[in-house]
Amino acid sequence: MSLHRPVYIVKVGGNIIDDEQRLEAFLTTFAAMPGEKVLVHGGGNLATQLAVDLGITQTMVDGRRITDAATLRIVTMVYAGLINKSIIASLQAKECPSLGLCGADAGLIRAHKRSHPTLDYGYVGDVDKVDANQLAQWLDAGLTIVLAPITHDGKGTLLNTNADTIAQETARAMAVLRPTTLVYCFDKPGVLMDVKDNQSRIPRLTPATYETLRAAHRIYAGMIPKLDNAFGALHGGVKRVVIGQAEALPSLLTGEAGTTLMLESD
Numbered sequence: 001m002s003l004h005r006p007v008y009i010v011k012v013g014g015n016i017i018d019d020e021q022r023l024e025a026f027l028t029t030f031a032a033m034p035g036e037k038v039l040v041h042g043g044g045n046l047a048t049q050l051a052v053d054l055g056i057t058q059t060m061v062d063g064r065r066i067t068d069a070a071t072l073r074i075v076t077m078v079y080a081g082l083i084n085k086s087i088i089a090s091l092q093a094k095e096c097p098s099l100g101l102c103g104a105d106a107g108l109i110r111a112h113k114r115s116h117p118t119l120d121y122g123y124v125g126d127v128d129k130v131d132a133n134q135l136a137q138w139l140d141a142g143l144t145i146v147l148a149p150i151t152h153d154g155k156g157t158l159l160n161t162n163a164d165t166i167a168q169e170t171a172r173a174m175a176v177l178r179p180t181t182l183v184y185c186f187d188k189p190g191v192l193m194d195v196k197d198n199q200s201r202i203p204r205l206t207p208a209t210y211e212t213l214r215a216a217h218r219i220y221a222g223m224i225p226k227l228d229n230a231f232g233a234l235h236g237g238v239k240r241v242v243i244g245q246a247e248a249l250p251s252l253l254t255g256e257a258g259t260t261l262m263l264e265s266d
Contacts, residue, residue, distance in 0.1 A: 006179040006239075007139060008033065008253070011040040011167035013186035016246045017083060018045045024090060026185070026246045031096035033253070036139040038170060040147045042163035043083040047075045062225075067122040067160040075160045076102075080148040087146050098144045103151030104158060106134055109166065111151035111159050125151045125159025127166070130173035168229040172236035179239045183253070184226060185246035190259035191227065195220040205261050207231055230261050 010030065016022050030039060044065065051058050051074050059066040067075065080102040088100040103109025111125030138145055147170065149163040164184065171182040193200035193213075202209075210227060213219045219227070230241045244251075244258020251257035 004178065005036060006181065007036045007038065007174050008181050008183060009038045009040065009167055009171040009174065010183045010185060010249075011163060012042075012246060013184075014042045014044045015187040016185065017041060017043045022246065023087075026249065027087065027090045028094060029247075029249045031091050031094035031144075033249070036144075038135070038139075038145045038147060038174075039087070040149070040163055040167040040170065041079075041083060041087060042149060043079055046083065047071075047078040050074050050078055061119065061121075064121070064124065064162065065160065066120075067124050069123065072123040072158060072160060076150050076158055080150045084146055084148040091144060091146070096144050097142055098146055099138055100146045100148070102148040103161065103166070107131060107152070107154070108134060108147075109151040109161070109169070110154050111161055112153055113157070113159060123157070123159050125153070125161040127151065127161060127169040130170050132170075132173035132177050135170070135174065136177055162225075164226050164229045168233045168236075171233045171238045171241075175233075175237040175239065180237075181240045181242070181253070182230065182233050182238050183249070184230065184241070184243040185249060185252070186243075188245060189248070189257065190244045191223060192220065193218055195223075202259050205259055206264050208264060227261075234261060234263050 012026060016026055048058050056070045084100040088098050091098040101108060108131050109127060110129045111127050114121045114124045114126050147166060149161050149166045151159045151161045153159060167182060171180050174180045189198050190201040191205055193202060233241055241261040242252045242258045248257040
C-alpha cells in the first residue's frame with residue numbers, strides 16, 4: 001500500500017444522476033481521471049419517483065428523507081441496485097475497472113440509527129466508521145470504487161445515509177492513509193453569493209468567511225449541509241475540498257473552477 005499516492009473522493013449529485021446524458025458525459029470525464037478514485041452517488045429523485053409509482057408516501061425534513069421500512073426497501077433497490085450497477089456498467093465500457101458497493105459490503109461503512117429528541121427519522125444512519133484499510137486494498141488492486149449511500153449497523157439492519165456525509169466520512173478515513181482530495185460535483189459552478197446568479201461564484205471559502213456569509217443569509221440554505229460536511233472533512237485531515245459543476249471536473253481538480261474550501265491556517 002502506498003502512503004504517498006493521492007486519492008480522490010468524488011461525490012456526484014442527484015441532478016446529474018437524473019439526467020442520462022449529463023451523467024454519461026460526467027462518467028466519461030471521471031473515467032479518464034488519473035490516479036485512484038472513489039465515486040459516491042445519490043439518486044433521490046429516482047427513489048422518490050418509484051415510491052410515488054408504488055403509492056408510498058415520502059416525507060422530507062430539511063432535505064433529508066424520513067425512511068420507514070417500505071422506503072428503506074426502495075432506496076436500497078434504487079441506490080445500491082439500479083443506479084450503482086448502471087454506473088458500474090458505464091465505467092466498465094470506458095475501460096475503467098470498477099467495483100460497485102454499498103456500506104454493508106465487506107462491512108465497509110458501519111453506522112447507527114439516527115437519534116433525535118423530537119423526530120423519528122426511521123432507518124436513517126449516521127456514520128460511525130469507514131474501513132479505510134479495506135478500501136485502500138481495492139484501490140491498490142487497480143479498482144475504482146463506486147459507493148451507494150446505504151450503510152449497516154452491524155446487527156443486520158440496513159440504513160439510508162446521506163451521500164454527502166458518506167463522501168465526507170470516506171475522505172476523512174482515507175486521509176489517515178494517504179493525501180486525499182474531496183470533490184462535490186453538482187449542477188452549480190460553485191458556492192454562490194446569489195443562488196440565481198451563476199456569475200456570483202465564491203472562488204475561496206474559509207470557516208470565518210462561511211460563518212459571516214451564513215449569518216447574513218448569503219449562503220443558500222440547501223448548501224449549508226454540504227458546506228458543513230466539507231469543512232468537517234478539512235478539520236478531519238482531508239487535504240483539499242472543492243465544490244463545483246460536474247461538467248467542470250478537470251478544472252475543479254486543478255482549482256481553476258468551483259469553490260475551494262480551506263482552513264484559516266492554509
